[in-house]
Amino acid sequence: MADIQTYVKQISETTAWIKEHTQMRPRVAIVLGTGLGHLAREIEVVDSFSYKDIPHFPVSTVEGHSGRLLFGRLGKCEVMAMEGRFHYYEGYSMQQVTFPERIMQQFGIEYFFVSNASGGMNPSFRIGDLMVITDHINLFPEHPLHGPNFPGGPRFPDMHETYDKELIQLARDVAKENDIRIVEGVYVGTQGPTFETPSEYRMFHRLGGDAVGMSTVPEVIVAHHAGLRTFGISVITDLGLEGNAVEVSHEEVQRAAEAAQPLMCTIIREMIAKL
Ligand code: HPA
Numbered sequence: 441m442a443d444i445q446t447y448v449k450q451i452s453e454t455t456a457w458i459k460e461h462t463q464m465r466p467r468v469a470i471v472l473g474t475g476l477g478h479l480a481r482e483i484e485v486v487d488s489f490s491y492k493d494i495p496h497f498p499v500s501t502v503e504g505h506s507g508r509l510l511f512g513r514l515g516k517c518e519v520m521a522m523e524g525r526f527h528y529y530e531g532y533s534m535q536q537v538t539f540p541e542r543i544m545q546q547f548g549i550e551y552f553f554v555s556n557a558s559g560g561m562n563p564s565f566r567i568g569d570l571m572v573i574t575d576h577i578n579l580f581p582e583h584p585l586h587g588p589n590f591p592g593g594p595r596f597p598d599m600h601e602t603y604d605k606e607l608i609q610l611a612r613d614v615a616k617e618n619d620i621r622i623v624e625g626v627y628v629g630t631q632g633p634t635f636e637t638p639s640e641y642r643m644f645h646r647l648g649g650d651a652v653g654m655s656t657v658p659e660v661i662v663a664h665h666a667g668l669r670t671f672g673i674s675v676i677t678d679l680g681l682e683g684n685a686v687e688v689s690h691e692e693v694q695r696a697a698e699a700a701q702p703l704m705c706t707i708i709r710e711m712i713a714k715l
Contacts, residue, residue, distance in 0.1 A: 441533050444588040450496040451539070455546040457495050462487040464511040466518035468712055469549040469668075471525050471540070473655060474557035475570075475675040475697040475704040480523050482709060485512040491524065498526045498536040509540075515713045520549065527655055529632040534584040538662035545592065545666035551607075551715060552668040553708055554660065557697045558653035559636065559688060560676035561645035562625055567679060568700050570620070570707065572611050573603055573627045573672035576657050577649055580631050584658040585665055593665035602664050607671040607711070614710040620703050625650025627674055629657025635688040641680030651676060673707065675700040 442450065464486055472479055491497045491507035499507055507524040514521075522540055526532045544552060560569065589595045608624070615622040628644045630636075632654030636644065644652050651674055663670050677696035678688040 441535055444590070447535055448591060451542045451546055454494060454496045455543055458489070458509075458543065458547065461489065462511045464518055464520075465548065466511065466520045467548070467550045468517055468715065469520040469522070469544045469552050470708065471522045471554040471659065473525055473555040474677075474693070475700050476555040476708060477523070478701045479514070479705045479708060480510060480521060482705065483510055483512040483514050483519060483521055485510050487511040496539070498532055498539060514709060517712050517715065519712065520544070520547070525655065525659070527632070528580060528582075528658065529654055534582050534586070534658055537658045538584045541659050541662040541666060541668070542590065544663070544668060549668055552663040552670045553712070554656055554670070554672045555704060555708070556627075556653050556656045556672070556674050557677045557693050558627060558651035558674040559641065559678045559680045560651050561641050561680050562623070562650040563681055565623055565650070565676050565679065567676060567696050569676040570622045570700060570704055571627070571651050571674045571676055572608055572622055572624045573656075573674055574608060574624050575603060576627045576629055576660065577644075577647060578629055578657050578661065580629055580657060584661050590665065593667065597665050599664070602660060602670065603672060604669040607669060610711050610714060611671065611673070611707060614707055614714070618706055618710065620707060622707070623650075627656065627672065628652040630654060635678075636680055638680070638682070642682060652680065671711070673704060675704060
């Protein structure tokens with residue numbers, strides 16, 4: 441792990457490098473997580489950088505994720521989009537997992553959109569549902585803000601409104617206008633890479649979780665610390681309900697997420713159009 445001075449210096453160097461290599465100055469950043477990959481096709485790309493070519497940027501490895509930072513237009517709105525993200529289970533440090541959100545902070549991003557796949561625990565959920573994340577429970581073994589405070593954010597961040605209420609309302613409006621079923625709920629963030637045992641799903645549900653997944657929470661905590669207005673959405677790819685004997689696999693998760701892509705993309709595209 442880099443010490444804080446080195447980390448801050450790396451963030452500045454990377455931000456400066458990006459600013460030298462693109463004229464674009466978007467206010468909106470999107471992490472194209474599971475279920476949102478196709479949104480990249482709708483972006484009129486102006487500049488695109490492979491993660492491996494960006495100084496200090498981590499490189500993603502997991503199947504189904506490439507690694508590019510895109511700058512372009514989604515409709516009329518300028519966006520920065522991350523194609524591929526860094527998961528803690530891959531072995532990245534929390535500093536690496538949340539490196540892009542620090543870049544966004546320095547870059548002047550105001551709105552942060554993120555998607556993921558998760559296992560539903562709320563009995564009213566169905567596979568393929570889109571869950572607007574209203575709150576989270578952080579069960580990662582390491583906190584992304586552990587250590588000396590990163591400049592520009594509070595030492596003890598308030599977390600009452602981590603997920604922006606106006607953006608949640610905007611998602612409800614967009615879903616209604618487009619006749620898309622959405623559900624809302626609490627996302628439990630775990631380290632993975634195992635899916636949950638039946639008892640773990642049951643425990644997380646009793647703790648107040650509606651869905652569980654292996655990403656997003658570290659990035660959202662840092663984005664929130666950085667003052668970004670955050671919106672998260674999750675595609676329910678499997679169900680961890682009592683008595684549900686269906687096994688979960690990466691392929692099953694990818695398949696269900698693939699099917700939900702068009703709806704997820706519509707929600708994000710239309711929300712961004714209304715910002
Ligand atoms: N658990 C954890 N992560 C997940 C799941 C799950 O059931 N589904 C998709 N990602």
